[in-house]
Amino acid sequence: MPEAINKIILRVAQVMIHELKLEDVTPETFEPDVDLVDEVGIDSMDLATVALVLQDEYGIRIDEDDYPKLTTVRFISEYIQNKLNE
Amino acid sequence: MYATENDIEIKSRTQSKKVWKFSEILEDPHVKARWEKVRKYFFLRESTYDMTTRCNIRCEGCYYYEGEKQYSVDNRNPEAWRKLIRAEKERGITYVVLAGAEPSMVPQLCEACFQEIPLGAIATNGLKQIPESIGYKIHISVWGNDETSRRIRGAENMLNRQMDNYKGDPRAVFVYTFTRENIDEAQEVVQFLDKHGCKTTFNIFSTPTGYDGKLRHTENSLLHTRSTMTALMKKYPDSVWYSHYNVVAHTHRFSLHDLYSCSYPRMNVSKGIGLGRSFRQYRSDLTWNRDASCCVPDTDCSDCRHYAAGSAVVTARMFRHAANPRTFKAWLDYVDTYLAVWVVGYDKGKNLCDEPVAPPGF
Numbered sequence: 001m002p003e004a005i006n007k008i009i010l011r012v013a014q015v016m017i018h019e020l021k022l023e024d025v026t027p028e029t030f031e032p033d034v035d036l037v038d039e040v041g042i043d044s045m046d047l048a049t050v051a052l053v054l055q056d057e058y059g060i061r062i063d064e065d066d067y068p069k070l071t072t073v074r075f076i077s078e079y080i081q082n083k084l085n086e
Numbered sequence: 087m088y089a090t091e092n093d094i095e096i097k098s099r100t101q102s103k104k105v106w107k108f109s110e111i112l113e114d115p116h117v118k119a120r121w122e123k124v125r126k127y128f129f130l131r132e133s134t135y136d137m138t139t140r141c142n143i144r145c146e147g148c149y150y151y152e153g154e155k156q157y158s159v160d161n162r163n164p165e166a167w168r169k170l171i172r173a174e175k176e177r178g179i180t181y182v183v184l185a186g187a188e189p190s191m192v193p194q195l196c197e198a199c200f201q202e203i204p205l206g207a208i209a210t211n212g213l214k215q216i217p218e219s220i221g222y223k224i225h226i227s228v229w230g231n232d233e234t235s236r237r238i239r240g241a242e243n244m245l246n247r248q249m250d251n252y253k254g255d256p257r258a259v260f261v262y263t264f265t266r267e268n269i270d271e272a273q274e275v276v277q278f279l280d281k282h283g284c285k286t287t288f289n290i291f292s293t294p295t296g297y298d299g300k301l302r303h304t305e306n307s308l309l310h311t312r313s314t315m316t317a318l319m320k321k322y323p324d325s326v327w328y329s330h331y332n333v334v335a336h337t338h339r340f341s342l343h344d345l346y347s348c349s350y351p352r353m354n355v356s357k358g359i360g361l362g363r364s365f366r367q368y369r370s371d372l373t374w375n376r377d378a379s380c381c382v383p384d385t386d387c388s389d390c391r392h393y394a395a396g397s398a399v400v401t402a403r404m405f406r407h408a409a410n411p412r413t414f415k416a417w418l419d420y421v422d423t424y425l426a427v428w429v430v431g432y433d434k435g436k437n438l439c440d441e442p443v444a445p446p447g448f
Contacts, residue, residue, distance in 0.1 A: 037359050041178070044349075044360030045128040048405040052108040064405050068358035
């Protein structure tokens with residue numbers, strides 16, 4: 001199980017970096033617990049973009065109402081894992 | 087063909103059952119290109135500022151002179167404004183909207199704001215020219231022909247005076263507000279503006295809280311507005327900045343809040359992300375109150391169809407519009423229009439969607 005979540009975390013970080021054109025960070029160095037809003041500075045439009053890409057990739061449905069919960073890469077990854085397990 | 091369709095007819099014609107992947111929607115090169123064009127502006131984070139309690143005219147149904155804010159004590163110190171806007175920039179604001187009552191009365195304060203945050207817009211009645219050194223978009227309010235302006239706004243010869251101040255000014259966008267009473271005047275006004283090379287966009291009169299006057303729209307007047315807007319958009323495709331989706335969203339029988347769940351703090355308790363987190367509406371004394379914060383305070387939310395509200399609220403609902411190619415194209419047209427109207431230097435593209443599309447879920 002930890003391996004699976006780590007794989008998702010890495011992929012979420014990749015998507016985040018690619019879609020938001022983040023600099024000075026790699027998927028491996030992206031701290032999964034950093035607050036995306038407070039510390040990375042992403043906004044709702046950024047999060048929506050990432051959510052659309054992740055929805056496609058994992059074949060899940062991300063609910064708009066769940067955005068406030070998706071504040072770190074780890075939370076997003078756990079959210080995806082839970083959806084995959086449903 | 088589509089001009090007089092009602093909301094239910096549009097919904098039944100544009101429903102889509104297939105579940106689309108976002109990547110499939112982006113396979114269309116026109117959609118992909120427009121998406122890449124608009125997403126560059128996702129960094130915009132707005133707040134709005136009432137610059138003064140003064141105005142040089144009094145309009146019936148003016149939102150500014152409803153509620154508490156009109157009793158603020160003006161702060162007329164440019165350094166205080168500069169300090170405020172600098173602090174706004176530090177907390178992440180990248181775009182300012184200078185509004186009530188009439189910002190052209192205090193150009194030195196507008197200038198101070200511009201020097202700190204160079205992206206923004208000023209809402210004005212256009213009767214006093216705002217110095218060219220202030221490089222914000224200038225939104226000039228038009229409420230009908232001159233006869234109507236004289237009656238509703240108490241101002242004579244308004245269009246020509248606005249034209250004298252802003253003809254040929256690349257900052258200027260004329261905002262024609264459709265009330266229940268001036269729908270048929272839009273034709274002559276837009277023709278006049280087009281003849282003088284001016285850009286026009288549309289607004290819908292949205293009632294201030296407690297207002298029950300004759301300007302308030304009905305379902306029938308909204309449908310009449312819908313067909314008029316559509317006809318003008320087709321007749322003046324270069325000078326009217328609007329889209330089919332703008333028309334539907336703003337003339338729908340349901341308000342913007344009902345359709346899109348308004349994300350401004352006044353109606354949104356979440357402080358986590360987006361407008362609920364960052365947006366503030368400052369009064370002219372530089373104070374703000376989260377409970378009253380939205381783009382046009384003291385508007386009755388159940389009747390809100392403001393162009394300013396839509397620009398933020400519809401745009402913020404990107405996720406739900408990315409459900410199928412048609413709805414996403416409609417959203418892209420809306421955002422392309424919003425950016426052309428609000429951002430200096432942004433060029434409006436040709437609309438991608440050539441028919442009305444229903445808002446998601448409606």
